[in-house]
Amino acid sequence: MRIGYYPGCSLTSSAREYDESVRAVCEVLDLTLVEIPDWNCCGASSAHVASEELALSLRARNLALAEAAGLDEILAPCAACFSRLASASVELADNPQKCQAVSEVVGMPYSGGVKVLNMLAVLERFKDEIAAKTDQSFRHKVACYYGCLLVRPTKVAQFDRVEDPQSMDQIMAAAGAKPVRWSSKTECCGTGLSTITRTELVANLSGRIVADAAKREAVAIVTACPMCQTNLDMRRPEINQKLQEEHRIPVLYVTQALGLAMGIDPQRLGLHRNMVPVELPEPEPEVVTTDDDDED
Amino acid sequence: MSSISHHDRQTTSLANKIQEVTGVALQNCYQCGKCAAGCPVAGDMEMPSCQVLRLLQYESPDYDRRVLESESIWLCLSCDTCHSRCPQTINTPKVMYFLREEAVRQGLAHPKSKDAQAFHKAFLGSVARHGRLHEIGMLMNYKVRTGHLFQDMTLGSKLYQKGKLELLPHGVKDKAAVKKLFKRTTGNKE
Incomplete structure (x- = not known):
């Protein structure tokens, strides 16, 4: 299975371990991440301070690039990037007029069909595989x-x-x-x-x-x-x-x-x-349940 | 506090502008206070969200000014807890954003907002130049703008040791496309 991948700026530096672990886990789950070619910053919380139109266009360029690459779903592991891209995706879906206007600013066509997913929404689809791989x-x-x-x-x-x-x-x-x-x-x-x-x-x-x-x-x-x-x-x-x-x-x-x-x-x-050292104690004891037991 | 009569109401009140620009109708607020009850920073505000909305409902120039000069509008986290719980689904974070912009436009922004404004400028400057955020470049720019030169210095070196900071920017290839996008939407102000 394949899905579009939008790492976002922080996953390339201060949250590098998120990117590394996303890639490692998706490999085990047999999910191929196709990075959106030449993606740009989603604008975070700063773009719309300058202009709403700038904020929408920065997000829309990524959606247009995904669409051009034939990706109809993209994973944005960063919750902030997800929120920004999803807000553009929702705003532009079923709104050909707005799509047309933003396409002109971005300089690329966008028809409004790209769906943005957060990390949990993607992992949810693989619950059985996760259980099987652990x-x-x-x-x-x-x-x-x-x-x-x-x-x-x-x-x-x-x-x-x-x-x-x-x-x-x-x-x-x-x-x-x-x-x-x-x-x-x-x-x-x-x-x-x-x-x-x-x-x-x-x-x-x-x-x-x-x-x-x-x-x-x-x-x-x-x-x-x-x-x-x-x-x-x-x-x-x-x-x-x-x-x-x-x-x-x-x-x-x-x-x-x-x-x-x-x-x-x-x-x-x-x-x-990670800044706080990751040292986990011994796991909780295994609870052996028989068919007669009602699990809590 | 002066009493408010209907004569004091202005057609160009903030409430009117807010409705025009954001579509949020402040008269829908019936002061249940649920927004402030769930607001994580209500205790740090000189007036919590419900009071900001109440003052704006009067449409008085004095009260409008009090809101624009307040620090409260700059403390909003945009966590959206108020909006998601509001029985009238009033988008308070959107109103707060508008109020900040208006406060800056009118030169009334609270002195403590300067750092936040500098942060946004540094952030956008980096994105306009590279198409992606270059964290170190943005932070240096922010430090110069605010004079907080030594804040988080030891943290910075720790982050670098952990490989969490990129010294050189890794921008987009098509920088012209991003520049054009900025020019078309902001007139290249950034």
Whole structure:
């Protein structure tokens, strides 16, 4: 199976381990990633400060390039890129007039047919394969953290339950993990403020999430967003200072966690690039159930 | 606080402009406060989202100005929690974005917004030049613009050791296409 691939800027540098682990896991799942030729930045949260038209055009050029390459579905692992590209895809779908106008700006035709998928939506399709490719020994308590952009705005994301999403929990459970129930799944880590301009507020918001995951005795936070990962992982010294506690819980990309469960070499998953060292304890004991037992 | 009479209302009120530009009708807000209840930064704002909307509903020049000068509009994370929970589906983050732009246009933007504005300029400058974001280049530009030269210096070297920073930009091949796109949509302001 093949799918279009939009890595986005952060996956080429500060979130390189996400790109590395996405590629490694997709290889195991026999999913061929076809990178969109000459893709450009999605504009993130900055483009529309200059102009709405600029924001739409930057996103639309990527969709037009995908269409020209014969790709009708593209995977954008970065939750922010996914949100931006999906908003353009939704805005342009079934709107020939807008497509025409944006095609002229971009200098390429676009008919409005490219669908944008986030990492979890793609992995969801492979739940059976994930279960088959793992030996179910990754029995770790994990806190599946979705953040904002995978589920909100609902019209753009069109994905999962907005208040208590389940997809990542199910994906991780398929790999043998034990997702904890917790209430910070979709709390904001503070990225909208930019982790650079308002570090103290980011530490406060991200700190609540880290503390909640630790309280639920999770051994790792699992995420599908480079912004969330950066705030919870790279800003850990500021978080710990704010909380006056020493939290060492690592923050893994969902593909890093799956990769570990699949037995992929940690080096290939970029685990050495995480700022908080990834050291998982012994997995939870295996629960042997017989047919008579009612599983919880 | 002065009392507001109908005579103070302006046809060019912010509420009117917001409806025109964003399509959001502020009169639909009936002040249930659910937006502020779920807002992760409500506690850091001098007035939370529901109060911003309430002030705008008066359509008074004084209140409009108070909103534009506030820091609150710059603290919005665009996390969309308010919007997804609003019983009237009012797109508050969209309103906040508009208010920021309007505050900058009118020269009323809160002093603490300067860093955020510098960040967006540095970000877009990088994308206009390379077609993709070059993180180090953008950060250097941001530091020069804001004077925060030594912020995160040790973090930067750690990231570099982890192979998380690219020294040289890896831009798009078709730079002319991206430049043209910028020119057509912004008049090459960036």
